[in-house]
Amino acid sequence: MSRRHELQHRLQQLGEIRKICSSMKSLAFLEVTRLEGYLRHQRQVVETIESCATDMLQHFPALHAEQPELESLVIVLGSERGFCGDYNVLLSRQVAQLPEQTRLVILGQKLAQRLDTDPRVVKVLAGPTVADEIPPYIDRLFQALRDINPQGRPITVSALGFDTDSDTPVITQLLPPFRELAESARQTAPNEYSGYPPLLNYPPEQVLADMVEHYLFALLYVLFYRGLMVENRRRVQHLDGAVQRIDDRLERLKRRGEMLRQEEITEEIEMLLLGVENRKKAHPA
Numbered sequence: 001m002s003r004r005h006e007l008q009h010r011l012q013q014l015g016e017i018r019k020i021c022s023s024m025k026s027l028a029f030l031e032v033t034r035l036e037g038y039l040r041h042q043r044q045v046v047e048t049i050e051s052c053a054t055d056m057l058q059h060f061p062a063l064h065a066e067q068p069e070l071e072s073l074v075i076v077l078g079s080e081r082g083f084c085g086d087y088n089v090l091l092s093r094q095v096a097q098l099p100e101q102t103r104l105v106i107l108g109q110k111l112a113q114r115l116d117t118d119p120r121v122v123k124v125l126a127g128p129t130v131a132d133e134i135p136p137y138i139d140r141l142f143q144a145l146r147d148i149n150p151q152g153r154p155i156t157v158s159a160l161g162f163d164t165d166s167d168t169p170v171i172t173q174l175l176p177p178f179r180e181l182a183e184s185a186r187q188t189a190p191n192e193y194s195g196y197p198p199l200l201n202y203p204p205e206q207v208l209a210d211m212v213e214h215y216l217f218a219l220l221y222v223l224f225y226r227g228l229m230v231e232n233r234r235r236v237q238h239l240d241g242a243v244q245r246i247d248d249r250l251e252r253l254k255r256r257g258e259m260l261r262q263e264e265i266t267e268e269i270e271m272l273l274l275g276v277e278n279r280k281k282a283h284p285a
Helices: 003-059 087-096 109-114 131-148 179-187 204-282
Strands: 072-077 103-107 121-125 156-162 169-175
Touching (some): 072 204, 087 156, 087 204, 103 109, 121 131
16 A cells, blocks of 8 residues: 555545544533523522522521531542543542541542542443433432441541533532521621521421432432533533544645645656657657
């Protein structure tokens, strides 16, 4: 195979790779668009529940008693797929700063590969790849947490994932719930409360406990939507850069192919001229 034919084969391969990267980028962009709508509505749910919880904590002081320090478990929301830039790199750096006694649940095989030697990891789960996989995935996550803590001991559960606004990893506490709201209620004087106490048909403790279940599910949806959105944003950027580099490479190879073709044409002309000269010498006029 001539050098030009080898170059044409390489051009064909790069063209196919470019189509694949471009398709992956388009799919990631569509997923970001879907997640933006889901996240907006889910944040409204979380804000509504937090507003109700704030009202409860302000008017029922017994609900926000200070909690003792508990064993810490952190759920790290990594990515299941690659082509997302430094997404998992930043998460692994943040994990390295967590206390040594912290237990880790890693979501996403790409992140798990980076933390496979970390002794704090107690569970690794495959992460969701699209928004449609999140609802059944949350059920599996809760089952995994029950397996880790079968006795149901009180523990502190937090989630480490990306924030869409700062585009950096942040830690969000899940259990005990409403901790920041409770601290704010303890620091607020009763005469500064707004409105009247809620009218309840059940004890405040039961109402707040029922509210916690809905809050945890809503907050987990927000965390997973945020993580997938940032992951796909970075995937769009990463693949866009890859497509641009492939385009540059294709352009260089095309110019190289044109030069090789010109060299072949020159060689063919020289061979023809040489043949004419040999014929003249063999058959002089």
